[in-house]
Amino acid sequence: MEEVEYAGFWIRVGAAIIDSILVLIIITPLLTAIYGETYLHNELLFNGSWDVLLNYIFPALAVVVFWVYKSATPGKMATKLTIVDATTADKPSTQQFIIRYLAYYVSGIPFGLGLLWVAFDKRKQGWHDKIANTVVIKNS
Secondary structure, eight states: OOOBOOHHHHHHHHHHHHHHHHHHHHHHHHHHHHOOOGGGOOOOOOHHHHHHHIIOOOHHHHHHHHHHHSSSSHHHTTTTTEEETTTTTTTHHHHHHHHHHHHHHHHHHTTTHHHHHGGOTTTTHHHHHHHEEEEEEOOO
């Protein structure tokens, strides 16, 4: 793989914050319109099928679609980051992107250790990157 600059922990956190804000801007008004103002103060894990669709399924599909077509989410694009294959530096396959998304759960379950791993790994890979054989690089 050619010489690349790996994206570190804090810039990736920044990208994730941008993505989270965008999702909130889109989803919160929809869920409030469907479930009413009480939705914002409800402590239920799931409030119904629209809640599951808009909070879990839609974001998962949106992330994978952005990865497949742009190799980045809007947050990664704003911070000039790209996801590439760890071996070739080419665009990862759709299968790699799906594995990467599912591997976020593996990364997050043990107290977020797999996500924090980015801060200590020489190639700045989280466990989800290692599982999917991807790296996040800074665009030139």
